[in-house]
Amino acid sequence: MFITVILLIAFGMNFYVLARLCGFFAIRKGLFFWAAVLLLSVSLIAATAYQSHYGNVLSRIFYTAAAGWYGVLWLLLSALLVYEILRLFIKIKPHIAGIGILTIVELLVIYAIINAQLIRIKSITIPGPSDFDIVQLSDIHVGSVSAGYLQRVIDETNALMPDMVMITGDLVDNHNKTTRKAIGMLSGLSAPVLFVNGNHEYYAGKAKVNESIEKAGVKILRNEWTQYCSFVVAGIEYSENQDDLEGFIESLKIDESEYCILMSHGPVNPETVEKYGIDLTLTGHTHGGQIFPFNFIVKWAHPHLTGLHEYNGSYIYGTSGTGTWGPRMRLGTRSEIVLVKLRKNAQ
Known part of the structure; x- marks a missing residue:
């Protein structure tokens, strides 16, 4: 149907x-x-x-x-x-x-x-428990984009010398032999890498895709959290249903006294992250609309889905994505690598 x-x-x-x-x-x-x-x-x-x-x-x-x-x-x-x-x-x-x-x-x-084809570096600075640099990659869509494009993303990420890389889903569109080889290139990232699944990992066959991703040395967070330095990083599975996402976050049982970064492929309601004491949420999925006039439609329908937003001390950054899906075109949006600078003394 x-x-x-x-x-x-x-x-x-x-x-x-x-x-x-x-x-x-x-x-x-x-x-x-x-x-x-x-x-x-x-x-x-x-x-x-x-x-x-x-x-x-x-x-x-x-x-x-x-x-x-x-x-x-x-x-x-x-x-x-x-x-x-x-x-x-x-x-x-x-x-x-x-x-x-x-x-x-x-x-x-x-x-x-x-x-x-032009990859911009988007830098944001927000308050954090310590000085720490994170690179967020999202919606690369290997399969729609080439392995060569992924290599460019890896090279530019390494040049930023981040302390951690977080990939918020839709890394691939399929799991053929070319894509499997490209996934292995993630081992070339010079910082620890965390990953959460997007909807395209489900389409491509999540179990097989995740196996290839883990072979590349990437840690996958599936409705779980991990302690890292002075903060907690939590990752939730993809769902279109906001009630599901809230249930995933609630099940994590995160101590609200901990500084927590949430990785989610799909956007999460601001009220939800504020309710559970999430300090920073990184999301993707929307591509910012990718091609005009979808970019205006996305921003009009869901104003908190792209860019940096603050809600009573909780920050959300929705990226427009690092790659493209379908046509290798962007009109009114940008392909971006996001450099998140946590700073102890940031205002």
Whole structure:
């Protein structure tokens, strides 16, 4: 049922966009048109399945092309919806509108592809029990991004010389031979590494993915906590249900007198972390929306999901993510490595 709904949505988007473009340039919608709509509608699901099982050069090319098309498709759809509104007030010749829309989308796609490859360092400083530097990585999505991209992330992380690295889920999209090899690269991180599962670890097969992650020397926190220096680090499993997340946190039985850092892939309600005395919560999952206008939709619907927020002494940082899922594009958001500086004398 889920795949059927996704395919129907994909068909509707592809049909509308391609039909509108054909209309702009007076192109007849014949057999080739319907073949293109059908093939493009199933391309991403087919490419994802192929890539998940094989992870070879051909599957990566197929997946990159299919995912890239859906990034382009989204921008074309957004531009066309704006056009539908403008044409109510302004008379625009169809071929001029078509050329304008294609030109604007082409420029946006080029920018979005370049922007997605630029990894920014986001530095935040908050009060802590001692001076301690943490790097948060999240939503790298090896499978959507390459092993080479992961190596860049590792190199830039090591250059920051953190005391600890925390990965808040969605490290991988699958568990094929290429991804397994990439996971092993985590052993190249120069600081202790903690990890919590995201939803994509479940999709890829959590047990097998976790086995590979632990072989790389990474400690996985599954609704448990560990003592480290002058503070506690807790990690909870992923759930869409906020009641589940609160139950996970409650089950940890953390002493509120301890400074506690909570790792969660999915966002946690501010009221929950405040209730259980969590001092710092690190989350991911949303990608900050990744591609315009999703970034504005995310911030409007859930204003506490991205960026740094304080709630009566409890801090939450929701990262926009280190990698990308699907199209290797970012428009209105950034790929980031987060450097969290705990400082004893911070204000």
